[in-house]
Structures are given as C-alpha cells and as structure tokens.
Amino acid sequence: MSAIIKNKTAQNVLLLLALGLLVGAVAMKLHIANANPFNEIIAMLDTFGYTAREEELYVEGEYRDATIQSILRDADLTQAVAASREAGFPSRVEETGDVVLILLATREEEIVTLYYLNGQPELCFVQTANSHTVKPLGREQP
Numbered sequence: 001m002s003a004i005i006k007n008k009t010a011q012n013v014l015l016l017l018a019l020g021l022l023v024g025a026v027a028m029k030l031h032i033a034n035a036n037p038f039n040e041i042i043a044m045l046d047t048f049g050y051t052a053r054e055e056e057l058y059v060e061g062e063y064r065d066a067t068i069q070s071i072l073r074d075a076d077l078t079q080a081v082a083a084s085r086e087a088g089f090p091s092r093v094e095e096t097g098d099v100v101l102i103l104l105a106t107r108e109e110e111i112v113t114l115y116y117l118n119g120q121p122e123l124c125f126v127q128t129a130n131s132h133t134v135k136p137l138g139r140e141q142p
Contacts, residue, residue, distance in 0.1 A: 041102065041114065044121060048087070048137040050112060052104050060101040068093040068115050068123050071101070079134045080113075083125040087136035091123050105129075112137065 038054045045052050063071055077093050084091040097118040104112040109130070115123040125134045 041121075045104065045112065045137075050104065050106065050137070056104055058103045058105075060103050062101075063099045065096060066099050067096050068099055068117070071099060077123075080123060080125050083134045083136040084123045087124060087138070089121055089124045092117070093123060095122070 038057055041057060042052050042054065061071070069075075069077060081091045081093060095117055099122075100116040102114040102116065104114070106112060106126075109128070111127045111129055113123075113125055113127055114121060117123075124137055126137055127134050
C-alpha cells in the first residue's frame, strides 16, 4: 500500500475498517481482563489489605470430588479453621466438592493459604513461613 489511495470512498472504507478493528481489539481485551478468574481472588485479598498480582498467585493443586480434610489427610485443622472463621470464611473442611488450593507469599514472609470449594473461598488463613502458626487474614503491614 505504498501508493496513495486517491479514491475518497476507498479511503473512508479503509479508515472505517481500521477503526472497527481497533474497537474490536479493545473490546476483546476488556472481555479477557474481566473473564480472568484471578480478578475475584485479587479483589478479595485486597479487602483484607493484601496486594497481589496474578503472577504472584500460585495454584498448588486442584482436586475433584474431595474434601479439604481428605486432601490434608490426618492434619489437625483446628487452628486453621478457627483463624479462617475469624476472618469470616465458612471453613467447612468436610464438605465434598471441587477444591483448589491457592498460595500467595507476602513480603512479610507469610503465606496466605486459600482453599476454594466449588469456586468460593472456603478455608483461608495466613501461615508464618518459618513456623506452623496460623492466623486470620488481616491487614498486611506496609
């Protein structure tokens, strides 16, 4: 297309096509951004004061027709359930469904642990990296 288009109608058609492609690309980008499943998780973490980007969230595992307790086998979840309930999560570790474990390492050397059950946050708590202590989700320190 090194030659200049002299026909005004052809120029207008090409400009309209280019504009249509641009609008379509913007619409597709917005749709993809809104369809990102991590957006809800990032927004939920934000309400508790944690800043996270999609690339910082680590999906540790996905389990079909499982319970959180069965995934963790014989682990005592008493402290985790108490911390999770304190933050307002249902924490039903014996409920069967599709479980996804998501982790986020904070700059405070803590691990935010999120168990999702059937697409909803179920058991969520914070672990200290160097110990087995757990606490409820709360404001991350600046």
